[in-house]
Amino acid sequence: MTAITVDIINKSYPAAGQACLHRAIADLKLSLPSNEFICLVGPSGCGKTTLLNIIAGLDRDYSGEITVEQQHKAPKIGYVFQNPRLLPWRTVRENITLTLPSDYDPKTVDALLETMQLTQAQHVYPERLSLGMSRRVSIIRAFAVDPDVLLMDEPFVSLDAPTARQVRELLIGLWQQRPHTVLFVTHDLREAIALADRLIFLSSPPMQALSEIRVDIPRNIRDDETAIEAFRQKLLQDHPEIRALL
Numbered sequence: 001m002t003a004i005t006v007d008i009i010n011k012s013y014p015a016a017g018q019a020c021l022h023r024a025i026a027d028l029k030l031s032l033p034s035n036e037f038i039c040l041v042g043p044s045g046c047g048k049t050t051l052l053n054i055i056a057g058l059d060r061d062y063s064g065e066i067t068v069e070q071q072h073k074a075p076k077i078g079y080v081f082q083n084p085r086l087l088p089w090r091t092v093r094e095n096i097t098l099t100l101p102s103d104y105d106p107k108t109v110d111a112l113l114e115t116m117q118l119t120q121a122q123h124v125y126p127e128r129l130s131l132g133m134s135r136r137v138s139i140i141r142a143f144a145v146d147p148d149v150l151l152m153d154e155p156f157v158s159l160d161a162p163t164a165r166q167v168r169e170l171l172i173g174l175w176q177q178r179p180h181t182v183l184f185v186t187h188d189l190r191e192a193i194a195l196a197d198r199l200i201f202l203s204s205p206p207m208q209a210l211s212e213i214r215v216d217i218p219r220n221i222r223d224d225e226t227a228i229e230a231f232r233q234k235l236l237q238d239h240p241e242i243r244a245l246l
């Protein structure tokens with residue numbers, strides 16, 4: 001089943017200091033399958049955040065069409081930003097439950113907190129959290145709404161390597177318990193290989209999809225850095241066009 005169909009004919013921004021427009025996305029067509037973990041990899045400025053904002057419905061100033069398969073009356077989109085965007089005057093638990101309907105099941109939140117190893121921290125305020133913990137809270141908040149699609153925009157950027165690895169493993173544990181269609185943006189090819197069912201490589205503006213590759217490393221050895229590195233080397237060998245994007 002297809003979860004998201006993207007057909008963007010044109011997305012432009014006003015070009016700084018010029019009368020003309022800067023074309024960010026042109027004739028981009030993607031068909032993204034349900035319940036897959038999809039990583040979007042592309043150079044800085046190629047339009048990845050723009051694409052996520054359009055899919056999320058935050059940016060409607062484009063020509064084309066986006067279709068999101070939905071299980072609810074209106075499509076529910078979870079969005080994890082680079083900045084966790086937690087409300088400082090709310091506890092961890094309150095930040096998670098703030099956007100949930102009034103009849104939400106507290107046991108679901110308990111289970112999410114437990115899977116992300118935050119049960120002990122649920123009543124503290126964000127200023128007491130490390131960046132890795134704040135990122136985990138923002139991931140729970142996105143999963144808690146049971147989204148049709150989960151968008152993640154470089155959520156592990158600026159974490160040190162061991163913390164990024166820990167949060168990545170917790171995220172995959174959560175996703176395996178509650179499969180969702182995930183669109184995850186990253187610059188880091190190793191991170192993408194460790195996470196993804198499918199990699200989509202995007203070119204510089206105007207953005208276009210350059211290659212689409214399935215990652216066939218079994219999930220139970222995705223923490224094996226040798227397997228990840230071997231896949232990366234072969235990928236770059238078989239698809240030299242990708243090198244220019246990294």
Ligand SMILES: Nc1ncnc2c1ncn2[C@@H]1O[C@H](COP(=O)(O)OP(=O)(O)OP(=O)(O)O)[C@@H](O)[C@H]1O
Pocket residue numbers: 013014022024042043044045046047048049050051205
């Ligand atoms: N509000 C805006 N006004 C004008 N130009 C913009 C605006 N937002 C983005 N752009 C331009 O559109 C292009 C795509 O930007 P976008 O942030 O989507 O790229 P990105 O791939 O997410 O970048 P990065 O990986 O660095 O976060 C860039 O050239 C950027 O300068």
